[in-house]
Amino acid sequence: MDDRDREVCLHDRARRIATLSPGATELTYAAGAGDQVVAVVSYSDYPPEAQQVASVGSHTRIDLETLVGLAPDLVIGWVTGNPAEQLETLEALGMPVFYIEPRDVAGVASAIERLARLAGTEVAGQAVADNFRDTMATLTSRYRDRDPVTTFYQVWDEPLMSINDQHLIGQVIEICGGQNVFGGLSRRVPRIDDEAVLAANPEAIVAGGMGEENRHWLTHWEQYPNLKAVAEDNLFFVPPSLIQRPTPRLMEGTQILCEKLDIARQKRGRS
Structure with a gap:
């Protein structure tokens, strides 16, 4: 079938x-x-x-x-x-x-x-x-129940797009103990705008960009220094082919994302 x-x-x-x-x-x-x-x-x-x-x-x-x-x-x-x-x-x-x-x-x-x-x-x-x-079960067991990190995943820049909780990337965020700030939207790949991100004020922003080493989507958010993810320097890059393709390399992308969200958690205790 x-x-x-x-x-x-x-x-x-x-x-x-x-x-x-x-x-x-x-x-x-x-x-x-x-x-x-x-x-x-x-x-x-x-x-x-x-x-x-x-x-x-x-x-x-x-x-x-x-x-x-x-x-x-x-x-x-x-x-x-x-x-x-x-x-x-x-x-x-x-x-x-x-x-x-x-x-x-x-x-x-x-x-x-x-x-x-x-x-x-x-x-x-x-x-x-x-x-x-x-491997995915091991990652789920290791990370899912850790303190939640509110997360915005940027899947595209123009127009600005994210994912909801039904999307595979949304499920990966959950595996890593993240809380997708746009997870409740009805569309699997919703269009949003900067104002929506500012209102959600995520603790972490994750993007892949248009290439394996292209991080320029993240620099866009640096113009908003009061955004929590910017203030805490929680702007994270994950190579898109490791998280946006539904293939075995998702194991590697999930591990990277989980480690990034753990970095955000660790910063909470710093003065």
């Missing part, structure tokens, strides 16, 4: 897999099926060997002619990220499409297991899934 609750059946294990999002690429490699990937989309940069695989456009506009020419026997689609009409065209051509979009920790592990089953790499995939579950 895929993440659209559709049953996808193959006569044999998939030998030629097309992954139509960077997250799908990473999850397929994690499932032990990297050698079977014949097509990816732009920004599929992890693991590094994925960058050597043929690209068939971006997740929002797929080069169907090139993709069809690569003759995949399984296409891994993104529920809300790929153009529906293009994936429907692939299905009409007889290509099985398996949609994924993990929205919680359990969903990441499950996606790995299901991809491994389709690819015939169950043993490798199960080991990765089990390690992911165990």
Whole structure:
């Protein structure tokens, strides 16, 4: 069953897999099926060997002619990220499409297991899934019940956007003992403004920026010296690929975020 609750059946294990999002690429490699990937989309940069695989456009506009020419026997689609009409065209051509979009920790592990089953790499995939579950459970046990740290996670800058508690990043904040100041909003990725952040006055601000070393989103908040996160120097950077992609690297991103929020806690006792 895929993440659209559709049953996808193959006569044999998939030998030629097309992954139509960077997250799908990473999850397929994690499932032990990297050698079977014949097509990816732009920004599929992890693991590094994925960058050597043929690209068939971006997740929002797929080069169907090139993709069809690569003759995949399984296409891994993104529920809300790929153009529906293009994936429907692939299905009409007889290509099985398996949609994924993990929205919680359990969903990441499950996606790995299901991809491994389709690819015939169950043993490798199960080991990765089990390690992911165990590591996330350990982090939850270690950090979740510590003193809460009110936290604003900035997922985008223009327009300014955050996440609610149902978003996977919101769940990571909870694992780390954080309290998401916009967690109660109805939209999973709500648009907000500076005034809303100032009113919430979070103890910590966390951002990823548009690149792995790009921290400029955080400097924006330094113009508000009375903001608690600024006054306490709790402006934290987490590389976006470690926390914004629903993949096993979420373990590393969660560990980093938990350590950052612990820094904020430790500052409370200082004079």
